[in-house]
Amino acid sequence: MFGITDSYFFLLLIWTMMTLIGLVIYSFHQKRFWLILSPLSAIIGSGWELWNHPHSDGPLNIGLFFLFNLCLMRLLFTMMLNRYATPMKVKIIGAASMLIMGWAYFINDPWVFSILWGISVIPQVISFTPEQSRARNIYIGHHVLSFVLLIVGLKFLSSTTALPLDLSHIEQLTHGQAEHILVGCLILAAFIRQGVFPFHLWFKAGYKTLPFPLNIGLYIGNLGFFLFVKTIMPLLQGAFTDFFPYVMVCGIVSGLYFANMSLVQEKIRSTVFYVMLAQFSILFCGLDSASLTGKSGVLFQFLSLGLSFSGLIACLYILEWHMGELHSRRFHGLQHRNGTLSIFFLLFSLCAVAMPLTMGFAGEDLIFHAVIEKYPFVGLGLILTACLNGISLFKVVTFLFRGTRYDSRDDRIEFGIWQKTALGILLVLLFGFGLFPNLLLKHVLSFI
């Protein structure tokens, strides 16, 4: 049904049921276990599928990889945040948008895919409050444009080819003038959704106004990136190789732009988000190198960025929930009473900017080598972006945790067993795959 192979359909069904049951039971007696149930089930399902038979049907199980990543994020977020951090309404909206994106990963029928692409934005748009109308308008504007471009791209694509368009068998397209425009529209739709340089304003409007986890959930869901890997890459490799330089330029320009912007932000929250945007735009450059190293590096780095930034942003959300607005040029002095949180935050920021012996280093090393193979100067630009990101994230750690707090109120943030296990899993994954990257690399290679 909708072009999903039956084994995945069964997996998605269980996952959706688990989420709904979990939410219902949670509304009665607030036990965190019920919320964890849904992402846990998805992770076990997709993890088992990936580990055992990766070669079953080629690019289709890219969706498994993205689902695994999204649910891992969701699991860590639910474990990290305490009960009162997000009211019930926000929890439900978050679960809904996660479900929509989960299903979208496996849909091959382009029309259903584009509908899901559109719907997944609606939960965020609802939660805008009336006086944030300007931000809401920018938000809607961008996503409507991307939706339209997607429809246009897919419509023309399906009309020009004889066979019914199936997102998984896309390479057989002929090389014609009309197709150039439609592939351009597809790429633009992916760029808007993923927040590449000129089109990132919706993300900035969102993260300053929307409830925290909603907005980040949408970005981490990376439907744009998914579309790029699943449909646009085969197109570019097959018929439209002359798009590569343009995509590469977009990637490197947005990388440098975001890295520099992150140095001058006034709020800690915006600094962290700009660093995230910069690191994800490095992924685009890696994809365009179109070599095996590049693509495997990108998928490897995608998982490592997902992990390290989810840890980083979960810690940030707890701090913002406790302390209110965190100004990026004032010393908050939290190290005194929150030693463990500061150590975890430091380790995550080091992983996010590719410190050696962490997962990020192996991924970034692959990407740099792949990109430099084709365009040496773009490679040097990427290295500069990684360096600036390192400096700005360390600045965040310095201003958050250093200095003395002249406040008689108690700023000790409760760090229970749930938080410790969540961050323990994260560290084991980041440093485990960092020390022995080949373990994961073998499996990533099998997708491409």
Next chain:
Amino acid sequence: MSENELFTFVLVLPLIWLVFYGTLLAFRIRVGEKIPVIGLKVLTGILFILYALVMKTGDVSISFPGWIDIPSQYDFPLEFYFNRTMGVAGLGMLLLLSVIIKYSESYLHKENGFHRFFFLLSVFMAAFPFVLYGDNIDVVFIGWEIIGITSVLLIGFYENREHVAVNSWWAISTYRFCDVGLLAATTLAHYAVHTTNIRELNDPAHLSLLHPEHANWIFFVAICIVFASLGKAAQLPLTSWITRAMEGPTPSSALYYGALSIGLGPLLLLKFRGLILFYPSVQVTIIFIGVLTAIYSYLVAKTRSDAKSILGLSAVFEISVMVVEVGLGLYHWVVFHYVANAFLRVFQFLRSMNSIQDFYDNPLFYRGAPHRPAPTILRWLPESWQKHLYYRAMNGFGLDWFILQVLVGPWMRFWIKVNRFENSIAMGDVHHQHVPAKLQSDLAE
């Protein structure tokens, strides 16, 4: 046991101790002050024996292929090569570390950062051999960056003071800015000549024959290596962070900025001597930078009046002389100079608290004793010139101003304007002061 296994043990033993000590700390097991000290002492003891055995055999090279390998396209082997010159530096490091461990045992007693200090020391011990014996630029980069991060965390050891935080940020910006050079060298070498092995890179003539079309890229690799060594060795354009780095405990300042971490610059140049000295223009730039930094640190150190910044700048003076020695090709001399300077500076740092007593014990130090005029070399200058030079040197010849106001300042101001412009589009008000709606509702109840 063959020397390959011995050498692998030399590299792997500190890592095993690091993992063991790290897990102890991670699971909050009540670790007294005895365990890290005894562990490190036993570790240095065993390493001494292993070094003696390996030094006997001379050149040993091992490689662990397939750390990251994509069949037929990209391979990242962990290659290590041990030779006697680097072995001497390794022995010096071990001797110094055993002294620092014994010194820190009672020096950091009852200090609340005790385990953090000893953990970072173990990380340094594990990462230093990567730089010394790494035969592949990537392996050197791994050790290089970890030492940089431990050095920054040790500068920011006292987290409750704000100027300590700002100074540690100075240090990491300099380190990261210069690590770009090493990372670029790795990738460019891989692109141009498809190998990042240092011994192969050290004869560029052969390489340019193999890959004639990318021959000029090798010149860029040499430039990147020189650029990378500037940051750690605090050579001229980036010397201002060294006096700010004296915030941590004295043993860590002694170990890092008196002896070992600051000496990594010339050591890196020493490892790439073949590649660098193949190009005369690179050789000239190295000598020029070394001489300029020597003069700069000589003059500024003379005007400083607190113990640790004098010692820091004297170490920079010695390092710049080493850089000149590398430029002139006196390789064995550099390693000997490196170890001798390491010991002298560590001794002076560890005794720096005794300066008042040293002066009071000196019979020539009494009220009215004549104070020291300008250095002999400058005495032939006219009086007004000497005073002008003195005040210039006190201000560090405007180096901080040059970096902050000329290089970094305009760049940051431009991006602040861009950020304000972007805020006005996305949010409507330039400084976006209002608290997000959701948080407002919570806080306003």
Next chain:
Amino acid sequence: MDIQKTLNDLRSYLPIQFPLGVFIHNNMLFRFEESTFHDGVKEAGQLFGAQLSLPEEYYQEKFKAKRIQEKNIRDEIQRWMKIQNLPETFSLGRMEDYVRQLMDLSLSIPIRVPEESVTEFFERAQRLRQPILPQYHRREKEWKRVFRKSLGEDVNSQFHPLFIRFISAYIDQGMSTWHNPDTHRGLIESFKSFIMSNDTFGPPWIKQVEIELEKVSAQTAESWLEKNITHLPYVAEPRMYLLDTLLELRGWAGMVNKFETEPHLMPRFAPKISVSEYLVVYLMMERATHDAILRSHSLEEMKSYYQSLESERLSASQCAYVLKALSKNYKLDHVDEKTLQLMLDVASMFHSHERGYVWQTALDLSMRDECLGTLASYRNIKHPFKPKPKAKFYFCIDDREESIRRILEESHPDYETHGVVGFFGIDMKFKSVNHPEPITQCPPVVNPSRVVEEIALSDLPKEQVANRRKWGKGLYGIWYGSRAAFRSLPFTILAGPVTSLVLLLRVFFPYFATRLHLRLKNWIVPPIKTRIRFNKEDATQGGYNVGEMATIVATILKFTGSIKDFPELNYIVAHGASSSNNPYKNAYGCGACSGKAGIPNSQIFCGMANMPNVREELRQKHNIDIPSSSYFVACYHDTSTDEILFFNRSDLPENLREMADQGVNDLREAGRHNSLERCRHFSSARDFLNEKITFKHVLDRGASLAELRPEYGHNNTAMTVIGRRDLTRGLYLDRRSFLTSYDASTDPEGVTLAGVLAGAVPVAGGIALDYYFSRIDNEVYGSGTKLPLNIASLLGVMTGSSSDLRIGLARQMVEIHEPVRNTIVVEAEPEVVERLINAHGRMKRMTHNEWIHFAIIHPVTGEMSLFKDGGFKPYKPLSLDLARTISSKIYAPHRSGPLPFAVVSEQRSVL
């Protein structure tokens, strides 16, 4: 506003600490002694931004270990309630019990309390008026706080590093190789030439300062201040602003003030500098930075700060959190609104700082009661008849000597020990042979009357003098040569391997290394036999005549009340300390000899006392007859390594020599056990089993480079006993009490008592208060941890690369100290003591304002009276049943921390 008068008034707020080479303990809040202790500490806390007490957990532990009595806590709560004028009772019971429970609760309100977690109290909390939580801002000027909060710009960090480097280089005593050429022309002239030579590549604010500088010169500094201070844009009240400016870098400002007022203290030279010039330079730099920041930032960025200025009230959920915490002790279900409001207000008023201060004062009073109780209950224990002493030992009053005196008396009951002022009454500047400059060997309060010379026995051969100069030149050569000099290249190459050996020796075998160094020095510069010429006849300059010598010897002997039946041998034991790699070395020395070792004082005193014509003078004028058979022997006790030295053995007659050796060996034996007793505080030495290793460890400690704690100095000092040794003989006082011998019977009108009080009370009170404040807030009143310290211009220490000059004691020197005020106990007539106190200015201030506890034991009847609000009131001491122990060695357990006092029973020698 008369600038001169204001500056002189502000000078007293600056720290009184001398350069570290001549460091002396004194009360850090000397200026605040005019007001009472509680007001003075609160005012200083406000002014310097300092804490008033240690964290509460410290006192709760002390309370569990019964070091704090409940009665004192209740008195303190009453006092606090009187200040806040709270009602005596309220609907749920007595207010005092409620406050007491708050202390045990030690409530700390979290920043963010979600409503769901406190639902049952939430709606009631909403109806209450939310109290304002007292905020603790850090000590800074108002406009700088606005800049920091709104623009994120830290004004001080932009110009302080350069300003500190400039001042430190200007007043440098010899640390930098290239000296400031303008030190004779004044600070402002030097600043002018600094600005002129750095205007191109200089800091951003230099252009603006240049024009301003033309109008100022060294003489017109005050007038410039007077003119400009009023119309600086950000100055509300000039006097307060000047004080804030001085206190921002109070370490450096205090040192500049010392240069201006007491230049003779400076080790090498005092440049031309004054506090007004310091202020001119500081204000100019500050003004320029202020304008530079305003140029680069827009004003409306600052408007957001003013919106969030209203003081932070507790949110309703936080009030609910407080009520929920209180509901554990009180049933709050059907309590009326007014009581809830009162309870909430009291809970928010009685926050952690107030609670800490109540705990702290309770600990202070409990210690006083324990000391007085011990002395009172020890008086009723019967003392066995004392035989005529075989030998008398005269120690310094220092509390570190208490343990060695007690051990000596335990092992040899026929010895008698006395405590006298450490400089033995000799007010001199001592010029030793191998140091060109005379050093003061008497307390800072006493100004030395003359210089006493030490000359070589045989006249010095010519090349020995040259050797001494060569040794000095060699040291300078090594110091300056090895630092960034072209000579340093060959020096590093040659000296590198040698230093590795020396480094290994100094770190792994410290004591052996110091012995080696001493032998090497003696080989190059052989020590010469010397004789001190203190007699006026044969001394070229200085020296005392017979009359003066007699008065000195008489005063000391009268202190201890020993006028007749002198034993054959009287030992005069001076003390000092040896520690290496320690900028605070002077703090451990003998306070009475301004931090130096008291060796010359004890040698001179013995020389005087052994002279026949002085004894003749004593017999006639002071009716003290010392039989010709008894002799005075000079000894020295090193409090860090417990080594004992014995001087001038050859001057003794033949028959007394081996008896003197026997006495000195007993003293050495007592010293060894003293180090055993001290080692219980050192966790690295605590669990050594046999004594040999412990003695070796203590020797190493004094000599080791890596040892931050050579000894624990005056830690846990609590009491000063001025009276007969019988009051405290046989009492285990755990090294916590200064012991001054004074026999009231020999001095009815209190003539010698005046000298004793003037010597002991300000010194003991000053030391205790110095340790008290350095322990309470080690970052403001102390100099923080020793690890990152960095010696600056041979005068003081900075933390890290550049910071304010650190004042007070380091954390490692006071970490086991129990912060209490000193309890002075005098065994004399109350009227005499009261008269003497009111005669002495400083003592009057300290006693009336209760900076020290002053108690009197009547010598005959033994009942006590305590000084309280203006006069001596009768005081009923606690009746403590003191622990009993056979010997000191067994009593001290293998753990650190203060011990209850005990009685070492019946002096049976069991050691």
